[in-house]
């Protein structure tokens with residue numbers, strides 16, 4: 001039995017996540033893990049669950065948010 005760092009639930013099937021900077025967390029659900037550890041978009045604040053876009057150590061949810069914040073010339077798709 002371990003306790004979820006986010007909600008405090010004691011649960012038999014917790015799991016632990018270790019990030020590359022050494023930060024660790026024990027959680028009873030992915031919901032709690034996401035709430036506690038997922039990056040937030042530096043422009044709109046939404047949770048970044050996919051790869052996102054990283055510019056100058058900041059994470060954005062999509063190229064739009066990265067573009068309007070940094071001026072980077074990136075796009076989600078390349079058309080004709």
Ligand SMILES: [Zn+2]
Nearest residue numbers: 004007028032
């Ligand atoms: Zn929890």
Ligand SMILES: [Zn+2]
Nearest residue numbers: 041044061065
């Ligand atoms: Zn965003």
